[in-house]
Amino acid sequence: MRTDMAALSQPVQATYDAIVIGAGIQGSFTAYHLAQRHRNTLLLEQFILPHSRGSSHGQSRIIRSTYAQAVYARMMPDSFRLWQQLEAEASTSLYRQTGLVVLGPAGDPDLESCRRSLDGGEVLSATTLAQQFPGLRIHAGEVALWDGTGGVLFADRALRAVQDVFRRHGGTLRDGEKVLRIEPGTMVTVITSAGVYQAPRVIIAAGAWTGALVAPLGLCLPLQPLRIDVCYWRKKDPGSPDMGRASPCFITTGLSQTPHSVYGLPALEYPGLVKVCYHYGSPTDPEERDQAPPGAPRPSIALLSRFISSYLPGLETQPAVVETCLYTNTPDEDFILDRHPQYSNIIIGAGFSGHGFKLAPVVGKLLCEMSLDEEPSHSVAPFAITRFPNVLRAAL
Ligand SMILES: Cc1cc2nc3c(=O)[nH]c(=O)nc-3n(C[C@H](O)[C@H](O)[C@H](O)COP(=O)(O)OP(=O)(O)OC[C@H]3O[C@@H](n4cnc5c(N)ncnc54)[C@H](O)[C@@H]3O)c2cc1C
Structure with missing residues (x-):
């Protein structure tokens, strides 16, 4: 087995159109949307899949139309539609309507x-x-x-389904491979415990590990x-x-x-x-x-x-x-969906504050759109990093 030090000194092994870090539900949906748009995409996960050490494991999550915050309520019809689309693509049932x-x-x-x-x-x-x-x-x-639209999403099954469809669209999923370092640039370099990869865009969806991953990039997120x-x-x-x-x-x-x-x-x-x-x-x-x-x-x-x-x-x-x-x-329990303030080809999706599963199809679409410089299909202004003070610091 290669050591972390060995990986750091390796030459670039492969170049992709996009690299997504974190194969929880948000990263997996981001990778799925990129692959559907025919982008050659690498999805990296530090643990062997499936695992129960993050936020997306277990068999059930609530989905509902009702939301106290209008910004999420407006996304829910799109999310229901995209869940149905995944059910059709994966030929499996992912939702039980209970009200x-x-x-x-x-x-x-x-x-x-x-x-x-x-x-x-x-x-x-x-x-x-x-x-x-x-x-x-x-x-x-x-x-x-x-x-009446409320119900249960079958979480583990959904995660497996979105990753399967991603692979079917030509995506590469490498698990048991931890990202150790991200080097910004026109081509971003991602150094893992097993290799070195490059892409013109990188999306970080690393759940509870996001803070540690972005700190060396000069970002101090309140996560x-x-x-x-x-x-x-x-x-x-x-x-x-x-x-x-x-x-x-x-x-x-x-x-x-x-x-x-x-x-x-x-x-x-x-x-x-x-x-x-x-x-x-x-x-x-x-x-x-x-x-x-x-x-x-x-x-x-x-x-x-x-x-x-x-x-x-x-x-x-x-x-x-x-x-x-x-x-x-996050302090306001709203998501972070934004570009790195200094490196615009590094996109961050984080801070899902215990309510992100139901919205993952839309979150993944927005992160994909941002990374491709497309107009986001929903306003991402409420999810800007700059709503928090003092997030920038000297890169380590
Ligand atoms: C108990 C519980 C109940 C919930 N109930 C609901 C609900 O009813 N409805 C709802 O909508 N939401 C619910 N949620 C919230 C929802 O599950 C989360 O918002 C969502 O799963 C977050 O997904 P994620 O992809 O951001 O994080 P994660 O699933 O944690 O994925 C991040 C991944 O990144 C990987 N990673 C991190 N660092 C690295 C690295 N350096 N290199 C490679 N990989 C890395 C991690 O290993 C992990 O697999 C619930 C959450 C919990 C915990």
């Missing part, structure tokens, strides 16, 4: 924005909610908004990796439906007892275990995510136990299974 309930206090500004994003949306009374979804409770002063507890809860009565006859997904907004949202999906990964998680976690280093001592306090689980007693009384109040995953948050 989604947004729970929150009546008049909550985010809930109102969610309602607007659905052109009004259907508001369920407490009585209707109790009839349709008896496992799910709301309390006095709270309402439930119904998004905070968070360790997320992924919790599965057993039904008290194994024969009962998860949350109701149709077992919808749900998200909360504006509840005073949970400073960040709580979200839930019907049983999928483990028979009889419902996935309910807190949309926040503890700051971590992606290399040390799984090193928390077993007895360390996990505040999100205490908070979720209280939430479940109050809103999902059909579930036991201690999780049956707890796994971990990574978010990479």
Whole structure:
């Protein structure tokens, strides 16, 4: 096996039209769009695939039309369309429509924005909610908004599908190959643990590792990796439906007892275990995510136990299974989709802040368009790096 030092001294092995760093869902969709446009594309992944050390693993993610922020709501129809296109290309099903309930206090500004994003949306009374979804409770002063398009994306299957279609379009995916250094230039040089490659454009979609990868390029991005507890809860009565006859997904907004949202999906990964998680976690280093001592306090689980007693009384109040995953948050929880301020042929997609999976087909398209100097099909102004102060520093 070659050493890292050996790679650093190697001559350029191959030249591509584009190199994408990171084969999570965002990098994989970027590579897929580039390959569809007949660009000879190299997709590099540090770990052997499939792996569970980043943010895109697991079997389920929520997809929905409703969004409190209009910028994302506007992208969702395109995203649904592109997910369907991938399903057709890969001849596989990637989405189960379950519907989604947004729970929150009546008049909550985010809930109102969610309602607007659905052109009004259907508001369920407490009585209707109790009839349709008896496992799910709301309390006095709270309402439930119904998004019939909501559902579950089969995450692992989707990642495999997009990578398969990328390869079918002629793309090259090299896993177990870590990018060690990026050298800017008209042709950008990418030095990995196994080789040296060049391309006129490089797209960095390295998830929680993005900060470390761009620091030597003089960028200090405000990206905070968070360790997320992924919790599965057993039904008290194994024969009962998860949350109701149709077992919808749900998200909360504006509840005073949970400073960040709580979200839930019907049983999928483990028979009889419902996935309910807190949309926040503890700051971590992606290399040390799984090193928390077993007895360390996990505040999100205490908070979720209280939430479940109050809103999902059909579930036991201690999780049956707890796994971990990574978010990479920006201070405003909006994405970063932009060029490097000094090297315009290096494009960065990062900071998906725990809500990027559903939008990955559009994110990949935007990163592809930016890298090809095409007009982005959605405005990328809200995702500019320069919205944050002091991001530039001397290159290392
Ligand atoms: C528990 C959990 C639940 C979520 N639920 C939802 C949801 O319901 N709906 C939704 O829309 N979103 C959800 N998300 C968010 C969504 O999953 C993420 O936004 C998305 O997966 C981020 O993808 P990514 O490609 O940016 O990161 P990653 O998947 O982490 O991919 C980055 C890749 O880059 C690789 N890499 C890093 N450095 C290098 C290097 N130097 N060389 C080569 N490769 C490198 C990494 O190994 C990794 O594979 C959830 C996330 C989690 C963790």
